[in-house]
Amino acid sequence: MNTLTHTVEHTEQHGPAEGLGRWLFTTNHKDIGTLYLWFSFVMFLTGGCMALMIRAELFQPGLQLIQPDFFNQMTTMHGLIMVFGAVMPAFVGLANWMLPLMVGAPDMALPRMNNWSFWILPFAFAMMISTLFMEGGGPNFGWTFYAPLSTTYAPPSVTFFIFAVHMMGISSIMGAINVIATILNMRAPGMTMMKLPLFVWTWLITAFLLIAVMPVLAGVVTMMLMDIHFGTSFFNAAGGGDPVLFQHVFWFFGHPEVYIMILPAFGIVSEIIPTFARKRLFGYASMVYATASIAFLSFIVWAHHMFTVGMPLMGELFFMFATMLIAVPTGVKVFNWVATMFRGSMTFETPMLFALAFVVLFTIGGFSGLMLAIAPADFQYHDTYFVVAHFHYVLVPGAVFAIMAGVYYWLPKWTGHYYNETLGKVHFWCSFIGVNLTFFPMHFIGLAGMPRRIPDYALQFADFNMVASIGAFIFGFSQLIFLVLVIKTIRGGDRAPAQVWEKPQGLEWTLPSPAPYHSFVEPPEVK
Amino acid sequence: MRVTAQLLLLAMASGVSPAYADWQLNMPRGVTEISHAVFDLHMIIFWICVAIAVVVFGVMFWSIFHHRKSRGARAENFHENTLVEVIWTLVPFVILIGMAVPATATLVKMYDSSEAEVDIQVTGYQWKWRYQYLGEDIDFFSNLTTPREQINNEAPKDENYLLEVDNPLVIPAGKKVRFLVTAADVIHSWWVPDFAVKKDAIPGFINEAWTNVPEPGIYRGQCAELCGKDHGFMPIVVEVKPQAEYDQWLADTRAAQAATAAAASQVLSMDELMAKGEQVYNTACAACHQVNGQGLANVFPALKGSKIALGDINAHIDIVVNGKAGTAMQAYKDQLSAVDLAAVITWERNAWGNNVGDKVDPATIQALKEGAK
Numbered sequence: 028m029n030t031l032t033h034t035v036e037h038t039e040q041h042g043p044a045e046g047l048g049r050w051l052f053t054t055n056h057k058d059i060g061t062l063y064l065w066f067s068f069v070m071f072l073t074g075g076c077m078a079l080m081i082r083a084e085l086f087q088p089g090l091q092l093i094q095p096d097f098f099n100q101m102t103t104m105h106g107l108i109m110v111f112g113a114v115m116p117a118f119v120g121l122a123n124w125m126l127p128l129m130v131g132a133p134d135m136a137l138p139r140m141n142n143w144s145f146w147i148l149p150f151a152f153a154m155m156i157s158t159l160f161m162e163g164g165g166p167n168f169g170w171t172f173y174a175p176l177s178t179t180y181a182p183p184s185v186t187f188f189i190f191a192v193h194m195m196g197i198s199s200i201m202g203a204i205n206v207i208a209t210i211l212n213m214r215a216p217g218m219t220m221m222k223l224p225l226f227v228w229t230w231l232i233t234a235f236l237l238i239a240v241m242p243v244l245a246g247v248v249t250m251m252l253m254d255i256h257f258g259t260s261f262f263n264a265a266g267g268g269d270p271v272l273f274q275h276v277f278w279f280f281g282h283p284e285v286y287i288m289i290l291p292a293f294g295i296v297s298e299i300i301p302t303f304a305r306k307r308l309f310g311y312a313s314m315v316y317a318t319a320s321i322a323f324l325s326f327i328v329w330a331h332h333m334f335t336v337g338m339p340l341m342g343e344l345f346f347m348f349a350t351m352l353i354a355v356p357t358g359v360k361v362f363n364w365v366a367t368m369f370r371g372s373m374t375f376e377t378p379m380l381f382a383l384a385f386v387v388l389f390t391i392g393g394f395s396g397l398m399l400a401i402a403p404a405d406f407q408y409h410d411t412y413f414v415v416a417h418f419h420y421v422l423v424p425g426a427v428f429a430i431m432a433g434v435y436y437w438l439p440k441w442t443g444h445y446y447n448e449t450l451g452k453v454h455f456w457c458s459f460i461g462v463n464l465t466f467f468p469m470h471f472i473g474l475a476g477m478p479r480r481i482p483d484y485a486l487q488f489a490d491f492n493m494v495a496s497i498g499a500f501i502f503g504f505s506q507l508i509f510l511v512l513v514i515k516t517i518r519g520g521d522r523a524p525a526q527v528w529e530k531p532q533g534l535e536w537t538l539p540s541p542a543p544y545h546s547f548v549e550p551p552e553v554k
Numbered sequence: 555m556r557v558t559a560q561l562l563l564l565a566m567a568s569g570v571s572p573a574y575a576d577w578q579l580n581m582p583r584g585v586t587e588i589s590h591a592v593f594d595l596h597m598i599i600f601w602i603c604v605a606i607a608v609v610v611f612g613v614m615f616w617s618i619f620h621h622r623k624s625r626g627a628r629a630e631n632f633h634e635n636t637l638v639e640v641i642w643t644l645v646p647f648v649i650l651i652g653m654a655v656p657a658t659a660t661l662v663k664m665y666d667s668s669e670a671e672v673d674i675q676v677t678g679y680q681w682k683w684r685y686q687y688l689g690e691d692i693d694f695f696s697n698l699t700t701p702r703e704q705i706n707n708e709a710p711k712d713e714n715y716l717l718e719v720d721n722p723l724v725i726p727a728g729k730k731v732r733f734l735v736t737a738a739d740v741i742h743s744w745w746v747p748d749f750a751v752k753k754d755a756i757p758g759f760i761n762e763a764w765t766n767v768p769e770p771g772i773y774r775g776q777c778a779e780l781c782g783k784d785h786g787f788m789p790i791v792v793e794v795k796p797q798a799e800y801d802q803w804l805a806d807t808r809a810a811q812a813a814t815a816a817a818a819s820q821v822l823s824m825d826e827l828m829a830k831g832e833q834v835y836n837t838a839c840a841a842c843h844q845v846n847g848q849g850l851a852n853v854f855p856a857l858k859g860s861k862i863a864l865g866d867i868n869a870h871i872d873i874v875v876n877g878k879a880g881t882a883m884q885a886y887k888d889q890l891s892a893v894d895l896a897a898v899i900t901w902e903r904n905a906w907g908n909n910v911g912d913k914v915d916p917a918t919i920q921a922l923k924e925g926a927k
Contacts, residue, residue: 090706095787099783164853169780305623307633309633310639337761340661343661348654355646372627398599475582476775481776481786483705490577
């Protein structure tokens with residue numbers, strides 16, 4: 028009943044429109060999901076090129092290719108683009124594609140808003156990237172844009188940056204509202220909350236985090252705008268303001284933000300591991316509770332990013348203890364994944380390889396996170412490459428690997444074709460080697476004392492910087508394999524049946540592959 | 555693939571010049587009681603992480619190896635076990651408490667900056683440090699001395715490339731020294747790894763930190779908070795001297811500062827001013843306004859042909875001496891001596907074809923400086 032051709036034949040106005048109009052005016056969750064994913068990939072390559080420029084400059088000590096001011100613009104733009112342009116939209120794209128399929132709904136709850144929340148993004152990023160070509164250059168104060176470097180001392184283009192951040196925030200908030208409305212209202216009969224797939228659960232919690240903290244980000248950039256153009260002194264000490272206030276407000280947004288980028292990744296991995304271990308997810312309920320605990324804790328740990336600003340002792344202790352607590356629910360998740368594999372019957376297709384690499388490498392990022400939580404030790408780690416190593420381990424082999432695992436896992440469902448398994452494995456191994464070669468040595472140079480965000484460095488850091496740069500180029504160019512693979516899969520390949528994998532769990536596998544344009548025209552029954 | 559990567563690593567290791575050979579893996583243990591305590595904390599938490607990793611990854615890889623379909627493994631059905639789940643929630647909790655106790659003790663010690671014998675105010679500027687010895691009448695700036703040619707790869711790099719300054723901070727050995735850390739423009743961070751001291755320098759705030767270094771020596775660090783274009787070029791060098799040598803240094807420095815002040819009364823010729831001015835300009839001004847005086851478009855204004863450099867001499871003196879509020883242009887009255895200021899303003903008015911033809915006398919500047927006090 029639900030195949031694409033069938034629907035188009037009998038109810039023409041419900042098929043996809045032709046040409047550019049299909050993509051501009053679409054309200055279809057699959058089309059919008061596709062748009063998000065392609066946008067995210069373009070941003071991933073753009074931010075990646077900036078990272079390669081940084082790594083090329085850092086290949087050897089001395090200034091070779093770019094000047095310090097441009098170097099700072101590259102580190103800033105790389106961070107902003109990867110966080111707001113690559114990782115977050117990729118998760119929203121996956122949510123758009125998969126949530127209706129997973130909860131048994133025909134589409135997202137708010138399709139027109141869905142269209143708008145996507146189409147804001149290309150304009151926001153076009154504006155932000157255009158600042159690089161303005162006189163005085165683009166934002167050069169780091170993705171954390173600490174005042175007063177980002178206010179009194181910023182280039183004139185900072186105003187465009189602020190406007191772009193506002194637009195991204197509006198997009199994220201609308202996306203989050205849509206996710207919540209869909210999950211709470213459009214579940215198939217019998218799909219109780221505790222039967223939701225974990226990807227749905229983690230996205231529901233993520234959406235609440237987004238709604239809670241994106242307005243805080245909007246608030247902090249608005250205060251910057253006021254300081255720059257309207258004579259206020261929120262962050263200007265000379266006017267009675269407080270530069271540390273900026274950091275408190277920013278990190279009250281910033282810490283939940285980092286969990287916004289990892290919780291859906293937990294969800295994806297929790298879908299993939301059971302499928303390829305051929306065994307039910309261990310500890311479903313504890314997974315849900317652990318996710319909720321991590322989300323709660325994310326609101327009371329923000330100042331661990333600020334251990335060196337000179338907080339009172341009691342403040343340091345509180346944030347140290349609260350931060351250490353995060354290790355408990357995160358540990359539960361890792362133990363559950365391992366217990367799911369234990370006594371399973373495992374195979375190692377590409378999504379599983381990425382998911383396994385996620386578990387190992389994300390956990391390494393978690394360990395360095397635990398080390399960073401120890402305030403006295405953090406005085407040595409803070410603002411060094413050790414921190415750079417830490418957050419790249421949780422974001423690249425963490426969030427990005429999970430996104431790739433998800434794409435490989437669901438690509439046959441989206442396109443109706445299997446991807447080329449050999450090419451997928453080549454992509455995996457190149458990425459795996461590249462990512463470790465890039466980021467593992469950063470632990471060493473950080474501990475040896477190299478500060479982050481510097482365009483040139485003392486000679487004792489030279490060796491590992493060279494290794495990291497080589498790794499970065501391997502990782503970067505490996506992503507072109509992924510691009511080729513996805514295009515090849517869209518164009519053709521072995522036909523995938525409805526189930527795609529061997530007895531995977533979830534409603535998405537009850538629909539044919541490719542999934543019909545309108546997902547569940549009649550709600551399925553969940554027992 | 556992995557073999558290729560190893561070969562690549564080997565190739566790189568052999569290709570790197572021996573001057574760079576330093577594969578340091580770990581944090582320095584440092585030279586103070588506090589830095590040792592921090593290093594111990596770091597190693598404890600590291601080994602705890604290693605132990606957990608061995609157990610977790612051990613089980614995982616054991617499962618990957620034995621419970622694979624290709625070896626005929628059949629999946630079992632279990633998917634929860636309350637007892638196990640409670641255990642692996644509680645055990646990490648207990649480990650964390652074990653970790654929190656020594657961390658708290660060290661933190662409390664680090665926060666006790668009472669009973670210091672020497673007080674030094676440390677102020678971060680874009681892109682240099684200022685050290686003021688409270689009650690000692692000593693006040694100086696500390697600038698990077700690595701030559702531009704080394705940074706631009708036109709000359710071989712010295713051993714202490716990017717980690718050398720003109721005036722290091724000097725402190726006595728075996729005495730508790732308190733640092734009062736603040737900033738004049740944006741946020742900086744004062745960090746010396748060997749002391750395990752890192753404190754943000756924030757405009758409008760005075761943060762406290764302290765150290766007590768038992769052994770004389772030279773210790774190096776860097777600014778740790780992104781502070782603009784030359785964030786990577788404002789190192790910290792601390793020279794720890796035995797008490798007697800420190801006292802001698804205090805006396806010498808005071809005498810030198812007095813001599814500099816006295817020099818303000820001399821009258822210099824145009825040539826002398828220009829020669830000195832170029833030198834001062836390249837140290838203090840060229841980072842922003844560039845050696846060729848052309849600045850950076852829309853960030854740092856050009857001086858070549860600028861209204862100020864070609865216009866009224868008093869306005870020119872005022873902006874250099876007192877700075878321009880709300881911009882990156884600092885007040886140089888405390889950073890440079892009267893002679894240096896007179897020379898550099900003269901240079902700016904007559905270099906790069908500006909050719910105004912007038913010169914500034916050190917005495918004029920000295921009068922302004924004294925008037926400001």
